[in-house]
Amino acid sequence: MKRKISEIMDITSELPEECIADIISKTSPPDACRMSLVSQTFSSVAASNFVWEALLPPDHQQIISESVSSSPSLNILSKKDLYFSLCDNPILIGNGNRSFAIHKWSGKKTYMLGARELGVIWGDASQYWKWYSLAESPVLPKSRFSEVAHLVDVCWLYVWGRIETKILSPNTRYGAYLIYTIGDQSHGLDKPVKLLVRFLDEIRCDYINAYLLSRTSMDDAPEDEDARFPRDREDMWMGIEMGEFFNHDQVERVVEMHLRETEVLNWKSGLVIHGIEVRPKDLR
Known part of the structure; x- marks a missing residue:
């Protein structure tokens, strides 16, 4: 019964x-x-x-077709297996200096701009910055890109990136995160830096105070309660939130993301930049 x-x-x-x-x-x-x-x-x-x-994102097939790194086996996966493959294994797109992945909890798009996709002041001068491949830097965490940027010594630190909102998921709040690590024999990175995320057509410059070193690794922890600090990631890199923005539907804009230290002007060395990741926020 x-x-x-x-x-x-x-x-x-x-x-x-x-x-x-x-x-x-x-x-x-x-x-x-x-x-x-x-x-x-x-x-x-x-x-x-x-x-x-x-x-899956509506245009996922087009993105996969533009990949320079995806295996042909992606095309024979079931849609469910493809979904989780794109969550766990970002694919390189365009010229190989960007990566695409899916946010596992929402299906929203996630992009990462590799170091070569960023603007770096004096980035082409070897006395200030060096570019390493994985083979040349076996001690660095694994990188999805062919090169990372290693700061040799500068007093004027300025790095920025841009991304178009039309390639992101609509009606979604995104956060931009600097992904990096600190190399051996670093110095001068204990001073605060300025972070900013804004739309290109905005005038505002409300920079956020942040520190590239973790609070626990600093001899004298700063008293600024509003300052941001990095967090360790599972992939052995560090990440710090640069800011956030809301991507409205059918509004095509360009987002700027800035890291700068142009006030203290002390000499700085040892920063290793992987890239800037743009991913959905608060969706788990």
Whole structure:
């Protein structure tokens, strides 16, 4: 008797699989994974290409076709496997100085501008900056790009990047993060730097005070409670939030991201820049 009642109450006996798939496709990736535990029918439907095609960015196939690093095997993966592959394994696009990935909890787009994609004052002068490949710098964390920028010695530190909002997910709040590490024999990096994220057509210059060294690694921790500090990442790099912005739907703008220290003007060395990552915020 109980078994018959449970069968009657089972929604899978009331709705065709096409309807269940349509419902799940309008949820989120975490919800789709949770629904796969409801029943065998839900498990099959929640793993279908129909569902995960809807959860992938609409232009994901075009982005993959422009990749310079993706394996041909991406084209034969199921949509669900493709989704999680793009979450865990960013692909290089364009000239190889940018990477694309998917934010696992939302399906939103994430981009990273490699060091070669950034503007670096005196970046082409070897007495100030050096560019290393993985083979030349085996002690550095693994990089997805062919080169990283290593600060030799400057008193005027200024690095910036730009990204067009049209390639990002619409109606999404994004954060921009400087991804870097501190090399051996570094000096002068204990002074505050200025960080800024703004739209190119904005006049505001409300820089944020930040420190490139972690609070625990500094001999004299600063008393500025509003200052930002970096966090260690799972990939062995460090990341510090430069700022945030909201990407409205159908509004094409350019976002600028700045790191500068042009006030103290002390000599600085040892900063190793991986790039700037632009990823969705508060979506987990």
